[in-house]
Amino acid sequence: xxxxxxxIIVLAVFLVLYRTIVGPRFFDRALAAxxxxxxxxxxxxxxxxVYARPHFxxxxxxxxxxxxxxxxxxxxxxxSLGLD
Amino acid sequence: MSFILTFLLMFAFWMLLSGxxxxxxxxxGVISSxxxxxxxxxxxxxxxxxxxxxxxxxxxxxxIPWLLWQIVLANLxxxxxxxxxxxxxxxxxxxxxxxxxxxxxxxxxxxxxxxxPGTVTVEATRDEFVVHSISKTTxxxxxxxxxxARVKEIxxxxx
Amino acid sequence: xxxxxxxxxVLLFTGCFFIVVAAIGVVRFPDFFxxxxxxxxxxxxxxxxxxxxxxxxxxxxxxxxxxxxxMVFILVANPTGSHxxxxxxxxxxxxxxxxxxxxxxxxxxxxxSSTSKKHCGVDSAS
Numbered sequence: 131x132x133x134x135x136x137x138i139i140v141l142a143v144f145l146v147l148y149r150t151i152v153g154p155r156f157f158d159r160a161l162a163a164x165x166x167x168x169x170x171x172x173x174x175x176x177x178x179x180v181y182a183r184p185h186f187x188x189x190x191x192x193x194x195x196x197x198x199x200x201x202x203x204x205x206x207x208x209x210s211l212g213l214d
Numbered sequence: 215m216s217f218i219l220t221f222l223l224m225f226a227f228w229m230l231l232s233g234x235x236x237x238x239x240x241x242x243g244v245i246s247s248x249x250x251x252x253x254x255x256x257x258x259x260x261x262x263x264x265x266x267x268x269x270x271x272x273x274x275x276x277x278i279p280w281l282l283w284q285i286v287l288a289n290l291x292x293x294x295x296x297x298x299x300x301x302x303x304x305x306x307x308x309x310x311x312x313x314x315x316x317x318x319x320x321x322x323x324x325x326x327x328x329x330x331p332g333t334v335t336v337e338a339t340r341d342e343f344v345v346h347s348i349s350k351t352t353x354x355x356x357x358x359x360x361x362x363a364r365v366k367e368i369x370x371x372x373x
Numbered sequence: 374x375x376x377x378x379x380x381x382x383v384l385l386f387t388g389c390f391f392i393v394v395a396a397i398g399v400v401r402f403p404d405f406f407x408x409x410x411x412x413x414x415x416x417x418x419x420x421x422x423x424x425x426x427x428x429x430x431x432x433x434x435x436x437x438x439x440x441x442x443x444m445v446f447i448l449v450a451n452p453t454g455s456h457x458x459x460x461x462x463x464x465x466x467x468x469x470x471x472x473x474x475x476x477x478x479x480x481x482x483x484x485x486s487s488t489s490k491k492h493c494g495v496d497s498a499s
Binding site: 160179188 | 381386395399420430443447
């Protein structure tokens with residue numbers, strides 16, 4: 131059951147990866163990267179349940195924090211460099 | 215006072231994350247909680263009124279079930295828009311005025327607007343909100359102002 | 374097949390459905406501000422449902438508390454992050470496809486500005 135859910139989420143990540151590569155502007159790419167990060171957190175939690183290792187939950191929590199900080203950081207970086 | 219409260223919260227969080235009661239781990243937890251509380255208690259609580267904060271938190275808990283129901287409605291609306299073959303969207307931007315006293319009210323209203331059907335906050339200050347809405351009916355539901363009244367009730371706003 | 378497994382499966386696959394719909398929406402919507410909607414909403418509810426199903430599956434242990442912390446953090450952080458991206462795009466001048474409207478919420482009437490060239494930040498008539 132959890133394996134099927136993982137496969138579905140990986141397919142969804144590939145769909146969003148299209149927008150990350152093609153996305154006409156910088157903001158589309160940042161948005162798609164943020165969405166992919168959220169899906170990755172869920173994927174990490176599911177991997178922890180499939181292999182019965184609860185340590186993956188700590189990794190997922192840290193990844194959620196990093197994902198949020200990275201979104202803020204990359205937008206600040208863009209502001210200072212004027213990327214598009 | 216704020217130092218002790220921050221220390222207790224940080225130590226409870228440490229206990230939740232580690233879940234072990236060996237003496238060396240407890241000692242490390244106490245040391246790191248003390249350090250974090252010493253460095254950041256003025257940022258975390260500061261001179262805020264703790265009693266008023268607790269009252270607002272209780273009011274916020276009463277607000278959450280309504281918000282969760284709105285999130286479910288928002289997602290059903292989003293599923294309809296996304297899977298409809300012609301995609302019946304009419305995107306518009308709109309501006310409206312607000313008057314909030316606290317940043318917490320602005321934050322709760324901005325998050326609630328993002329999570330409720332068909333609207334996303336674009337810019338939020340105490341005086342003015344810029345909102346992007348995706349179809350006409352959802353824009354009208356925001357104009358009725360029910361959500362703003364609820365958030366002001368949490369804030370303790372006397373109109 | 375007891376009741377707990379059925380509840381877990383229903384919540385898990387509903388969450389997967391919302392996540393896939395959010396991904397389709399991010400790919401399919403025509404302009405940037407429309408793509409904000411699936412990114413801000415669909416993901417938030419999808420991950421909440423999946424983590425809730427795992428909480429039901431696990432019962433009440435320390436793992437449940439950690440799952441709850443992750444769920445609440447993403448419920449708060451995901452709308453905030455997407456709002457930050459939207460604000461950056463708005464300041465940088467990404468234009469939505471339709472014209473701008475002025476809405477006065479206190480008198481609860483919609484005043485649509487007839488000229489579409491009106492600047493976004495300047496609010497005059499209300």
